[in-house]
Amino acid sequence: MTEIDAKIDALVPAWLTLPDIAERLGVEVTRVRQLVKEGQLIAVRRGENRVLQVPAEFIGAGKVVKGLVGTLTLLRDDGFSDEEMLEWLFTPDPSLPGTPAQALHENRGTEVKRRAQALAV
Secondary structure (H helix, E strand, O other): OEEOOHHHHHHOOOEEEHHHHHHHHOOOHHHHHHHHHOOOOOOEEEOOOOEEEEEHHHEOOOOEOOOHHHHHHHHHHOOOOHHHHHHHHOOOOOOOOOOHHHHHHOOOHHHHHHHHHHHOO
């Protein structure tokens, strides 16, 4: 879990607290914490109270957005930190179009993973 800088915070359009995510996924907060610990979600401390929060685009209809976990794994394997992953996922890519996070949310994970793999070359 990371402290977020203002640049990345400004890139992410919306955030959810862990209890909010638990409610959307229909699970206990402890399960959401486990997803963060396992690297299936990225959580950062932000705001005045430094509450753990996750980008809202990572959560779809009752589940973690399809393709996110694989993309995070690829980026982590490429040596990306949590901050670098967030920056990459939320920086507009004209070739997608939109951001990689938006593309994942729109079920265009194959395109996103292809770009993530290309970063390793």
